[in-house]
Amino acid sequence: MSITYLEAIREAQAKLLRDDKRVFIYGQDVGGAFGGAFKATKGLAKEFPGRVLNAPISEDAMVGTAIGAAIEGMRPIVEMQFADFSSIALNQILNNAGTHYWRTNVPVPITIRLPSGGTKGSGPFHSQSMESIYAHYPGLIVMTPATVEDAYTMLIEAVAIDDPVVYCEHKYLYYHLKADQLPTESVPTGTARIAREGRDLTIVSYSAMVHEALAVAEQLASEGFEIEVVDLRSVKPLDTNTVLASVARTGRLLCVGESFPWGGVTAEVIARVGAEGFHLLDAAPQRLNAKDTPIPYHPNLWSAHRPNANVIARKARALLRE
Amino acid sequence: MLQTAQRQSKTKKPAPPHERFLEAFRWMLLTRTLEEKLVSLYRGGLITGGVYIGKGQEAVSAACGLFLQKGDIFAPLIRDQAGRSAFGEPLLDVTRTYLGSRQGPMRGRDGNIHRGRPQDNQLAMVSHLGAMISVTVGALMAKRFKGEKDFIGLACIGEGGMQTGAFHEGMNIAAVEQVPLVIVATNNHYAYSTPNDREFACHDLVDRAIGYGFEGYNLDGTDLSGCLEVIGGAVKRARAGRPPQLIVASVLRLSGHGEHDDASYVTEEMKRQPFARDCLKVAEQTIADLKLADADTLAAWRKEAAAKVDEAIATAQKEAPPEGDKEDWCALSTRDLVDQLETID
Numbered sequence: 001m002s003i004t005y006l007e008a009i010r011e012a013q014a015k016l017l018r019d020d021k022r023v024f025i026y027g028q029d030v031g032g033a034f035g036g037a038f039k040a041t042k043g044l045a046k047e048f049p050g051r052v053l054n055a056p057i058s059e060d061a062m063v064g065t066a067i068g069a070a071i072e073g074m075r076p077i078v079e080m081q082f083a084d085f086s087s088i089a090l091n092q093i094l095n096n097a098g099t100h101y102w103r104t105n106v107p108v109p110i111t112i113r114l115p116s117g118g119t120k121g122s123g124p125f126h127s128q129s130m131e132s133i134y135a136h137y138p139g140l141i142v143m144t145p146a147t148v149e150d151a152y153t154m155l156i157e158a159v160a161i162d163d164p165v166v167y168c169e170h171k172y173l174y175y176h177l178k179a180d181q182l183p184t185e186s187v188p189t190g191t192a193r194i195a196r197e198g199r200d201l202t203i204v205s206y207s208a209m210v211h212e213a214l215a216v217a218e219q220l221a222s223e224g225f226e227i228e229v230v231d232l233r234s235v236k237p238l239d240t241n242t243v244l245a246s247v248a249r250t251g252r253l254l255c256v257g258e259s260f261p262w263g264g265v266t267a268e269v270i271a272r273v274g275a276e277g278f279h280l281l282d283a284a285p286q287r288l289n290a291k292d293t294p295i296p297y298h299p300n301l302w303s304a305h306r307p308n309a310n311v312i313a314r315k316a317r318a319l320l321r322e
Numbered sequence: 323m324l325q326t327a328q329r330q331s332k333t334k335k336p337a338p339p340h341e342r343f344l345e346a347f348r349w350m351l352l353t354r355t356l357e358e359k360l361v362s363l364y365r366g367g368l369i370t371g372g373v374y375i376g377k378g379q380e381a382v383s384a385a386c387g388l389f390l391q392k393g394d395i396f397a398p399l400i401r402d403q404a405g406r407s408a409f410g411e412p413l414l415d416v417t418r419t420y421l422g423s424r425q426g427p428m429r430g431r432d433g434n435i436h437r438g439r440p441q442d443n444q445l446a447m448v449s450h451l452g453a454m455i456s457v458t459v460g461a462l463m464a465k466r467f468k469g470e471k472d473f474i475g476l477a478c479i480g481e482g483g484m485q486t487g488a489f490h491e492g493m494n495i496a497a498v499e500q501v502p503l504v505i506v507a508t509n510n511h512y513a514y515s516t517p518n519d520r521e522f523a524c525h526d527l528v529d530r531a532i533g534y535g536f537e538g539y540n541l542d543g544t545d546l547s548g549c550l551e552v553i554g555g556a557v558k559r560a561r562a563g564r565p566p567q568l569i570v571a572s573v574l575r576l577s578g579h580g581e582h583d584d585a586s587y588v589t590e591e592m593k594r595q596p597f598a599r600d601c602l603k604v605a606e607q608t609i610a611d612l613k614l615a616d617a618d619t620l621a622a623w624r625k626e627a628a629a630k631v632d633e634a635i636a637t638a639q640k641e642a643p644p645e646g647d648k649e650d651w652c653a654l655s656t657r658d659l660v661d662q663l664e665t666i667d
Contacts, residue, residue, distance in 0.1 A: 022467075024467065051467075055495070055498075056491075056494055056495060056498055058456075058491035058494060058495055060453075060456065060487065060488050060491045061455075061456035061459070061488070061491035061492050061494070061495040062456075062495075063456075064453060064454075064455070064456025064457045064459070064460060064488070064491075064492065065456045065457070065459050065460035065463060065495060065499075066460055067456075067457050067460060068395075068445075068456065068457035068458055068459060068460025068461035068462070068463070068464065069460040069461065069463050069464040069467070070460070070464075071440045071445070071457070071460075071461055071464075072395075072460070072461045072464030072465060072468075073464060073468065074463075074464045074467055074468075076460075091448075091450050091453060091488065092453060092456070092457075092488075095448050095449075095450055095453070096448050096450075096453055096457065098653070099432075099448070099653075100440075100446070101653065101654065101655050102431055102652075102653045103428060103431050103432045103436070103446060104427065104428070104438060104439070104440050104441075104446050105427075105429075106440040106441055107655040107656075138653040139653040139654065141654070141656075141659055161656050161659065162655045162656055163654045163655055163656050163659070189659060190658070190659055236661050237659050237660065237661040237662065238661055238663070240662060240663075268663075272663065272664075275664065276664075
């Protein structure tokens, strides 16, 4: 048996619906026979009648509704059709869900699934990675699973967490990534994973970029370099300790993210390593992000807009020479 | 069948008052007493931030709180002190929040009207208008999921907030989900300083009800009996499983947007409109005309309200404020998932 990243997300939701009466799924096209734009809820409406509900194209109200339901004891999962459209719900996510526990002492256990990141031909409004925006605001947990196993276990954990969770699932990984079976054990959120061990350079990444980083590590291994790849798993909380421990081993740091370059997760990692691990560094830490333009439609432009293995390898080689 | 808007009737001869008239009046009186006191504390520099009062809107608001039962959801807004009190909010919650006591429900973390007790079904508004409509819808959906019976939600809004995208989405989703919701919109004729003609261009706001699948009713918000009848009726219909209800009450905001605002932009012509009457004075006149209570009783009620307000203020004033170096700076309830980033010590 083999299971894809997307199937793992579906299976996690099936398990959540089966095991916990408080769980319901709300989003565009998730109900009925359709099962969502990417089929992440395929068959669930039939299996769990009345608990997988189509919502109008009202992202703000979808999240507001989830907040109200969560305050009243439910565990809603909101599916955004694309991460990009969660911008419509920013107010509810940032100003309502994110502030609620702090203000009122009443937590808001909602999970918002964001089909994130670029795929060929998707253009400016169906390709965005929003994790840095959500991580910037207080009161939210931001998950960025990079593996089939994490896609499954982290979604289950997201729903169990009493606070709002923004779960960024990468669309590029939906079908590309496969595992033999669903995991039976999980690593807690907030703990990064060493995806590959090495001693010459640390590449810190998350979500789909982990796989680009692993490809680079493989490529550079043939050139005699041992690259350590850290998969952050969640960008908030961010496991600074694992990153620092890795940099202590390698002395060099490259951070890679698919989102826009100004600020964001890669800048945060470098700021923390610079402040707490400056003495560990043998070279100035570097980062790579997408270009500072909207995300282009044409595959030729798209593949040049985001970091890929070739670009990362070039940057890594330069850093290794320093 | 959905009902279209019913136009308000012109002022009539005093009819027998609503059976809960005096009960509602006393919440209005308590609110006016409390808010006048808050204003003087603000003017004396004893309240930081702002003071936002509901002067002129007490009749509508009191009626909102009065018909809700235990288990109902209430989403009050800026000018709903009367409704909050009638729903059961202790006066101490108000004074503690305004005066920044650590013991208030917001503990100094949020102020003035941005308060609530979600655990007791009184939602805590955010400043972004319209946002609480869908939150109320979600709370009602949860109650339905859990199999609860005989509950409704009531959410307040103004004509200003009615122009937001969030309000539109909230109205629509409420009707799609067919939750037992009453939305009470008070048109106080100004969004801060902006008059109605720059807020919306429809003939009558209540006409929007049918467009969303709501039942809509107009209301003279200066007439307490009318408020009780119309809002009470809507609550009853929502409880009975009718479609969501929209009420549009007409009043004039008899204060600034906040107490920092002298409302000098309110025109004299506006102040002469029938909806510019002070609902508390109108109710007092009704009490006198219909001999619902004598002068001694009214005086005793006033005294009681003043004593309650003074006590709530005195208590809050004695309490310690929050302190930065003792604060629990944690925005998550899941403490082991708090990000360990360096912040200001």
